[in-house]
Amino acid sequence: MKKHRLSIKAKKRLIAVLGTVVVLVLAVVIGGNLYIDSILNKMNQKDAISKEQGGVSEESLSLEERYNVINIALLGADGTENDTSHRTDVMKIISLDFNNDKITISSIQRDNLVYIPGIDDYNNFNEAYSSGGVESALQTLNYNLDLDITRYVLFDFNSVPKIVDLLGGVSLSLSAAEAGQIGLSGGGVYTLNGKQALEYSRIRNLDSDYGRMNRQNQVILAIVDQFKSRSPFELLDIVNQVMPYIETNVSNSEIKRFAMNLLSFDLGNITQLQFPENGYEDIEATVPIGNTSIHYILKDFQGNVAMLHEHIYGVKNYQVSDRLDASIKRMRELYLPY
The missing domain is CATH 1.20.5 (Single alpha-helices involved in coiled-coils or other helix-helix interfaces)
Structure with a gap:
């Protein structure tokens, strides 16, 4: 040839x-x-937080490497890092499981009585941010949940209406009581605008703080559903407009790496857990501290931490660290002396 x-x-x-x-x-x-x-770069980008700065215990140091799970704290406040007088009424842990291509969300009840390392005293989870900013919030989450969180995303509540309106609203199923709280008539499926979605997620007086956490989760999932239906160019335009409302210490390279990996994730199957798992059924007592009496002591704090680790890492029968076990026992001695 x-x-x-x-x-x-x-x-x-x-x-x-x-x-x-x-x-x-x-x-x-x-x-x-x-x-x-x-x-x-339009985000308010902050420096990385080390394991030491985040108060990660010796027992939790290797969690990320061992399970290939990245935990990111999602904190929602009416203030920013430069205005820490506000509390983080939204405290969620977004866990990216790269071994199993899945995302889990853990919602932390803000009024659980816990040890706050920054003030060396006990108070509610959401008081940690107002006492020392993001670093204090991460230290408190890590100390009381045996976690290894050093990454965070902090958003101003003013960003929620903006995001929802950019997406053209979010579809949510509301009870008649919930609908009445935001000026709608009768229960059913509604497409809420940004203002309504924020009002819905902030409803306080219908049930409990656990009901409020569930409504926040529903808004987050509805936003995720809307994002999934958008083209890459639409998403870039939306993200471009939302970025100024967000503060984070997740680097650009990490964000891009996570985004590429998420293409293979099952975003339609995001599992959720609230801490404590059974809401008010898990509360043993409400104790007064300062000017308010909304401080919850759990019947089985250790058991709920074990449930959280199973939810995030798939670990069964987790035993809490010695420092957390001692802290829980000390709290009970101080506030449940009977």
């Missing part, structure tokens, strides 16, 4: 064409990367 050989001139042309294609591809990749970075 006769073989055809390219002339030197043809080879030069081919090399020039291939070179041009490579340059164009690199330009698109680099240009796209720079564009994404320009969007992400």
